[in-house]
Amino acid sequence: MDDDPVLRSLGADLERDDPALAALLCGGPAPRRSHAWPLVVLVLIPALLIPALLLPARVTLGLVAVVLILSSPVLVAWLCAGSPAHPDAPA
Numbered sequence: 001m002d003d004d005p006v007l008r009s010l011g012a013d014l015e016r017d018d019p020a021l022a023a024l025l026c027g028g029p030a031p032r033r034s035h036a037w038p039l040v041v042l043v044l045i046p047a048l049l050i051p052a053l054l055l056p057a058r059v060t061l062g063l064v065a066v067v068l069i070l071s072s073p074v075l076v077a078w079l080c081a082g083s084p085a086h087p088d089a090p091a
Contacts (some may be wrong), residue, residue, distance in 0.1 A: 015022040052060045 013020070014025075055063075
């Protein structure tokens with residue numbers, strides 16, 4: 001299988017584009033995942049919940065609305081950047 005030049009060139013392209021996937025397919029070590037998000041959630045929830053409970057409800061809801069409105073373009077760009085390109089789409 002390694003004698004095929006097309007497969008070797010595809011393997012080289014894969015190693016250049018996505019080394020973690022190439023290592024995983026070749027039987028290498030699996031990529032490490034970050035487990036920091038539970039800690040971030042545990043720190044952010046009280047940090048946001050305590051001021052929200054101290055402020056009047058209208059102020060809290062207004063701030064949440066403003067944050068959601070201002071962050072929506074960033075979230076849409078993040079979602080569009082994360083989606084894979086359609087195979088028939090021009091490059």
